[in-house]
Amino acid sequence: MDKPVNNRAWFLVLPVLLLVAFSAVLPLMTVVNYSVQDTFGGNQFFWAGLDWFEEVLESDRIRAALGRQILFSAIILAIEIPLGIFVALNMPKRGIWASFCLVLMALPLLIPWNVVGTIWQVFGRVDIGLLGHTLKQLGINYNYVNDAVDAWITVIVMDVWHWTSLVALLCYAGLQSIPDAYYQAARIDQASRWKVFRYIELPKMQGVLLIAVLLRFMDSFMIYTEPFVVTGGGPGNATTFLSIDLVKMAVGQFDLGPAAAFSLIYFLVILLISFVFYTVMTKEAK
Amino acid sequence: MTRITLENLAHSYQPKPSHDDDWALKPMNLTWEDGGAYALLGASGCGKSTLLNIISGLLVPSSGRVLFNDRDVTGLPTAERNIAQVFQFPVVYDTMSVRENLAFPLKNRGMPADQIAARVDEVARMIGMTAMLDHRARRLTADSKQKISLGRGMVRQDVNAILFDEPLTVIDPHMKWELRTQLKDLHRRFGHTMIYVTHDQTEALTFADQVVVMHDGRVVQSGTPQALFDAPEHTFVGYFIGSPGMNLLDAHVDGTTAHIAGAQIGLAHGYAPLSGKVQLGIRPEFLRLGSGTQGLPFTIHRIEDVGHHRIIRGKVGDADINVILPEAQEIPADASRVVPDPGRAHIYVDDWRVDPSARERAA
């Protein structure tokens, strides 16, 4: 479909442009401004060049946070994408049972993020939480407050709980678009269950999987509220991800310069990795 | 090679069918002879796809049996029936090449690679896709994709039957003709039992040796194209086959005379007294225009020239009547009557044809 060229369409886009310019470009310019200046308090700023960027890039603390962030996102994608596909494959196709599953699955997605954190904070507590209490009864030494590994497991399980449904619902939508004839043809061709998945279901899910991977990558890379509520970034810095670190720096310590430089680098990293995912996944489709 | 028999077969999508309308397929007995080229013809929703899916094993019938030769396959899954099926919309495996698509059914059955390669080449030649064997299936046109589907249906030589479910719906008209000719050709060469579902009478009549007409979940007639034309067993067959279809006129039959719209015409045979809805059926090809007092009173409404003949549309009483006039023939200026050819007229009671000799049926 070739769309007609019409530059007056700009007028239709104008409201969005102004709004997003106001809520994105202006703040972003502030950030850029801070990132290249220094202040000794008051409203006096000095040109600082790229010093802040250097400082951020050389900061062991931020490097460690970046490492944790990448590890976290990698684990999240490695669990949620296959699990989401698996759940979608097992969802009922139609009927009341299907609606029931859809509604229940969408529920965690609509819970405010700090409440998600609260739910898991409570759920995992050894004294009053079902999970923590049960693990203790089973003789497993579990304490997400003091033990870094337990904290990580809790945050990951929480994220899986929170977001796997999004992947599953996206895949489900992809699966719903496959005509029955494909499954019938596969049966006539004596294709095994694996081959049906590999040659029919997976190719048809490719588009939605791209959306799923991108959304899950971006959102897990920006995660702030949920782990902050559960662990506060601890124990130590064990679950201090990039956003938590950034907010500590900007709001807690009011290190505006480094925080701004950090912000820009952070944003660029997300754009870069998203772009890589996008390129790789669409190239495979061709 | 296989003869397929349907024994007291019936199907309903409802778990507990109570009403007659709940049955998608009403009880039927039917035999598809080995090596026949059959068309299963009917309007959409008449149950033809249901029937096809029962034969291929995608559906298990509510009652009755499906026999392949003498073996009961009613409960057998699709894979074990060893049939091939081509669907309405092209089903190709997008990520595979054309070659892999064609090889897929053979590979799944564990055929040795060299045999597969030989067979794929042969089928590719038949469907005219040799040059495209290594293309990705995703980017092909609908025509080519459907050719691949046909090819996948044909690639296994030992299949019991090949089923076609309106396979040419998405194909361009000029390609339709070509593919249909190819199918016919393949049938002649390999002698598979082929069942071809369609709602298009031209497709059915040109493809099949034997046409099975379905209406409202019932097989209303099975016969050669000629038989369907000459002696439709059911008014639906008369109406559905032919263009335009058979004319039907409410009649009162008394022995060898039919009273229609206040006029009388003679019949070729005598009938016992009939009860129910009695109709006289006559194809437009067997009516001619006349004047004076012969035949039935007719008013012309419209004349359509369709090239090799003309169709005259008009009314006898309240009934719409079509007459086909060969191109050379003139329309008489005073045409006010239509005259049926008595030998070509049939009498229908409650939509079923009455045989003049079979008097019991009328009662």
Added chain:
Amino acid sequence: MAAVAESKGRGSTIIMVLYLLFLMLPIYWLLNMSLKTNNEILGAFSLWPKNPTLANYRTILTDPSWYMGYVNSLTYVVMNTAISITVALPAAYAFSRYRFLGDKHLFFWLLTNRMAPAAVFALPFFQLYSSIGLFDTHIAVALAHCLFNVPLAVWILEGFMSGVPREIDETAYIDGYSFPRFFVRIFMPLIASGIGVAAFFCFMFSWVELLLSRTLTSVDAKPIAATMTRTVSASGLDWGVLAAAGMLTIIPGALVIWFVRNYIAKGFALGRV
């Protein structure tokens, strides 16, 4: 075909039941706690409330400083949804129907805003809205959330609009419809489900977000999610009230899901399947 659906056997049902159980258990635990007194929560461990009480809910629903949190949250969420959809509709139409100078770059740039970490924008937003006197107002939060909701709404709506054949537009113009009249009277009803889905997503992301809404408010527009931190008092955490407040934040989401349940599958694919 029925036969295909039936082939999903008992295994699938078990898997789905287990998965749903995993999803519901933590929520059940919150509900369980919300119906207990603080003493019962901290005292004996029990799988269900022994003496169910609605006292925690009563606390919230009778105290303005609590329930105003809900009013504030709902206010800015509804404002944000209305703004996002209103500006996104014409833009999505432009992207789905025309090519124009820089259209692809613009679309991509819009989407990059969806990738902007809220943490990056928290401080600049605070300064921006303080400087123009909008700090601690509903509109400030609503505008801030437009950062990620407008791109998303444009994206979803564009997907749905591209599914509507362009002949419909042309027919309407030939019939003498002006653009605004055509858009409102003919086009919008056609993509009603798309608008519903886009609104659902705007509602969802605005409702669940906390970092920006907390940064931009202090008293008058404070969202419920931020109010919840109040439960920490001298005597420790008031677990029962916290749980009840949490349960109440789930309800609007559950209601919204119920209304769009028939479009969820298509909606999650953003109309692109």
